[in-house]
Amino acid sequence: MQGSANLNLMIKAARKAGRALVKDFREVENLQVSAKGPGDFVSKADREAERIIKTDLMEARPTYGWVGEETGESEGADPTRRWIVDPLDGTTNFLHGLPHWAVSIALEHKGEIVAGVVFDAAKDEMYWAEKGAGAWMNESRLRVSGRRSMIESIFATGVPFGGRGTLPATLQDLARLMPTCAGVRRWGAASLDLAYVAAGRFDGYWERGVYPWDVAAGMILVREAGGLVSGIREGDDPLEKGALICGNANLFEEFRKVIRG
Incomplete structure (x- = not known):
């Protein structure tokens, strides 16, 4: 797949985190779970996935800002760019053994989202898009439905x-x-x-x-x-x-x- 250096970095980080999550998903009953609030749970796998993504992205782009579900927000030396990350969207599905969850990574530049990756690791579906370059799932171009009714x-x-x-x-x-x-x-x-x-x-x-x-x-x-x-x-x-x-x-x-x- 062709994309910018940033997009390729995002895809690589999403795949790496996704592989770790799939491994834990197979042993979901053994996950260490702590309550964040009513009906909202965070697992050891969730925190580890964010650590993987943050390490990869921030080592490659140390001046960028960061917003992560688990680790919060930090401003970078470059105030115009920041990563926006959910390491495990669909945590409750994950913890119940339902194979419908994803890794989500976006890049914001001057207040606009310019690249995005959503990786459905359980189904090996990598959705990705970059401003002006279309949207894709793996190697297939995506289009919204044409329904009118x-x-x-x-x-x-x-x-x-x-x-x-x-x-x-x-x-x-x-x-x-x-x-x-x-x-x-x-x-x-x-x-x-x-x-x-x-x-x-x-x-x-x-x-x-x-x-x-x-x-x-x-x-x-x-x-x-x-x-x-x-x-x-x-x-x-x-x-x-x-x-x-x-x-x-x-x-x-x-x-x-x-x-x-």
Whole structure:
């Protein structure tokens, strides 16, 4: 696969972390698990995957900033560039032995996501995109779906767990959307929801209460595959507000209108 030096570095780091995670996934019952909060768990494997990625990326680009789910944020000597990383998106799936989780790495330059990698290690599907170079899964070019009818389309979201405050709004979204479409899926890994929109498997995705590391890489995948991405509320930045909606260009406005109510 052809890409910039940065993209190739991201792919290499994602594969390395993914191999370590697959090894632990095979022995999921033996993982050391500690509670981060209600319904939100972090494993030894999660922390080790972030260590692998951070070591590889920061040794190669020591001036870049860093935002990681487990290790937090640090500013680099170069204030215009930073890595945004979720070493294990779909931790709850992972801990329950469900093979639907991913490594997510994005590169931000001057406030814009310019490259993204989402690696579904359990299925060996490497999704990657770079600004102006299209979106790909392994060696195949990705395009969003071409569906034009809501009633023929399926959408993805994340239904809040535990006592998260976004649950009432999400239930209202579902009440408005489900009568208009062919179905809604909740698979538990935002990065893969976005990758599946880019691949045309889902026709759209929306979610509230997401973090930059959940969606940064997936956002550029969707855009480079010909899809549209915005905040749920008019004018909002998805990374700043943590509320995202995306879909193919044919359905996007109608889909967004339904979600916005």
